[in-house]
Amino acid sequence: MPTTLDRWLTRSLFLSVGFNAMGAFALALPQVFYPILGIPVPPHPVYQAVTVLTIALFGLGYLLQARAVQRDRTFLTIAALGKAGFFGIFLVSWIAGLVPWTAPLVTFGDVIFAAVFVAWLWKTRSEQV
Incomplete structure (x- = not known):
């Protein structure tokens, strides 16, 4: 029976x-959206x-994990690091004055997803085989 955290993980993966599809x-379309991000x-x-392909492939990975009966901890670890890292790049770039404050704001959802992934990984760490 899935726990509340399992359901949160599944929803987060689908989201x-x-x-990632929107990203x-x-x-x-860099001429349209890059200026918005500054x-x-x-x-x-x-x-x-390469960037678009990477984001799209991770999106496919999220879909496969959302539908999987058994979660792949390695993929979810990389996914959590990737989501947190993507947000971190924009946050550090904003602090350095390279992008406007809206850039890390647009990527803030990634850090929330990373937190859900990490929470699930932490909670299920004793279930590792």
Whole structure:
């Protein structure tokens, strides 16, 4: 029987799919969305393509984990680090004056998802095989 935390994790994973889809879409259109974030358009489209692909693949991973009967702790650890790191990059960039305050605000959802992932990992640590 799933616990409350399991249900939160499943919901967070499904929400992360949508969050990543929106992020990949926004980053795929740099001339439209980068100015909103206050970040420069990458000098070469390959950088942008790699970023969009990475975000989209993580979104697929979130979908697969949301539907999985048994969770993959390694993936969820990497996902938590990735979500926290993505927010951290924008937070540090704001502190350094490289982006406006809205940039870390837009990515704040990532740190919330990271917290749910970490809470689940911590709570289920004794269940590791």
